Amino acid sequence: MVPNASVRIYRPRQMESIREEHRLKWRLHLSGSVRRFLAMICVVALVVGLLITQFFYGQMMDMRAQAEQLRGVNSQIYNQNVALLAQRARLTSKDRIVAVAAVKLNLFEPDQGQVRRM
Known part of the structure; x- marks a missing residue:
């Protein structure tokens, strides 16, 4: 037996009204x-956020390069200090x-x- 085209699944009216209220509430x-x-503000905020992130990334890479240079200079100073202490001990x-x-x-x-x- 084939149901008529106007037959629908039974849903209580309360459920439909609750869903509709919920949908209207968040719309x-x-x-x-x-x-x-609002879309333009979101796009601008995204671009500004990415630019700020890249700026801080560049700053961190510069600081890392400076730290590596200072580490090299520090090791040279340490080696020179050891040599001078040995020379002082000899003298x-x-x-x-x-x-x-x-x-x-x-x-x-x-x-x-x-x-x-005495």
């Missing part, structure tokens, strides 16, 4: 010019001081028999 009644204006060693004093000032370390303690 915005805006004119075309206001919708176009201030007791053997070096005694040798320089003997040559330049004609001073010598006293022997065991020359030192008397």
Whole structure:
């Protein structure tokens, strides 16, 4: 048996009115010019957001490059400091001081028999 064309699925009228109220509640009644204006604002906000993101990305890359340069300079300074500390240790060693004093000032370390303690 084939149903007639005017037969519909039964839905209570309360359900239809609730759905319609819900649909009307969330529907915005805006004119075309206001919708176009809001769309333009959204597009402009998106573009500005992307530009700001790219700006901060560029700043971060510049800071990363500066940090790499500073790291290189810092390692050079560290290596130079180690070399200078080693040179200072060589120059201030007791053997070096005694040798320089003997040559330049004609001073010598006293022997065991020359030192008397009271």
